[in-house]
Amino acid sequence: MTDQRAARAADRTETIMRTALDLARETGYAKLSIEAVAARAGVGKHTVYRRWPSRGLLFLDAVLSLNTASLEHPDTGDVVADLRAVMTRAADLLGRPPWGPLYRELIGEAQHDPQVADALDRRFVQPQTADTLARLETARDQGQIAPDFDLDLAMEILSGPLYYRLLITGEPLTHAYIDRVLRAVFTGMNPRT
Structure with a gap:
């Protein structure tokens, strides 16, 4: 060509x-x-x-083409600050048009179309999960997280509240809400002395 x-x-x-x-x-x-x-x-x-x-795969590509906000975790040495930075960017992206409403509809389509569900998982969810888990592993290695804490569960606990508000309650995804989630999660993940 x-x-x-x-x-x-x-x-x-x-x-x-x-x-x-x-x-x-x-x-x-x-x-x-x-x-x-x-x-x-x-x-x-x-x-x-x-x-x-x-049309579902067309819509998936179209929606993902809008994702211009970086959702990769920095490593400043403070895992809570790094998670907060990414979670607030995600909340800002999901909480307003055009991405938020379109992403909700994309998730709805993924419930009925296995090809869309697989592609969404492979192209968006898995990379975000892997990046978060890598940051949590680094934090665990640095002693910021209890060595025995289940990091896969931590990832689900961190992302669950965002999806709950986005898909179930429709309540706003605010920075204050992110702070509340992080405080609640890190009470359980802190190393025990």
């Missing part, structure tokens, strides 16, 4: 994803269709289907 053809294909892919996001914001994911995306993007529906076998 020539560079010019590759650039046109990349532009077309970007246009299709942007169109899918625009339509999902206007009408909701439930009413999103490949035909509507293709028509608005000015391409044939076969052009869309060549890139994405389903």
